Amino acid sequence: DIAKGSVPLDSTARLERVLEINRRLSSSLDTDEILRLAMDAAIELSGAERGFILLVEGLGGEEAFEVAVARNVDRESIGRSHLKFSQTIAHEVIRERMPIVTTDALADPRFGEERSVHAMKLKSVCAVPIQSSDAVLGALYLDNRFRIGGVNSSVIEILSAFSDQVAIALTNAKLTEELRLRSQELEEERRRIHHLLDDERARSEALEQELASARQSRGDTQRVHDFGAIVGSSPAMERVFDVLD
Secondary structure, X not given: OOOOOOOOOOHHHHHHHHHHHHHHHHOOOOHHHHHHHHHHHHHHHHOOOEEEEEEEOOOOOOOOEEEEEEEEOOXXXXXXXXXXXXXXXXXXXXXXXXXXEEOOHHHOHHHOOOHHHHHOOOOOEEEEEEEOOOOEEEEEEEEOOOOOOOOOHHHHHHHHHHHHHHHHHHHHHXXXXXXXXXXXXXXXXXXXXXXXXXXXXXXXXXXXXXXXXXXXXXXXXXXXXXXXXXXXXXXXXXXXHHHHO
């Protein structure tokens, strides 16, 4: 389990922890589990007080995202009333696909006019994009509201590398789910075709019985159609004529 605490790991311990978490991420194909592991690990690696994983919404473009998971330092889910973070920073990270880090957001000229930064009295903020080779999937957002310098540039590289692993794990989970759904669709189609064949076979048997009954009612085996123009009178050909009739 990921240890609680708000003090970031030292460099060696952080690298060891990243390797351990990466192994767990790569072995999971469940999106919810991947998000949970990634969020808890990011808070531990950075020493942040809060963390959010933001995922780009499929139809909304890179400007629209949703909070997929939110945690505090004690690994408790953040309630709706506390789902407040800097939308400006999140949007810029997702749009520009570049990390943003500030050790004192209130004093940072880049965010001096951002109301959310002042309203939440944000201190340090670190956000890195979660991106695959061809698309941005979202962002990893971490902040401190009560401690300046809690998230600093010394962890930005490790978090960026970590977010790449998160992107790979999420992509693999998505592909696996799509494959599962496709296999399910194919199985449902196979069953549908099987039922159609059964119905067709039943109709064919019913027609054969109807034809046999019609012949029996006439008291002979006279065919409805004349196949005299076709050369052949062997038992095999007679069976062919019966089928044609």
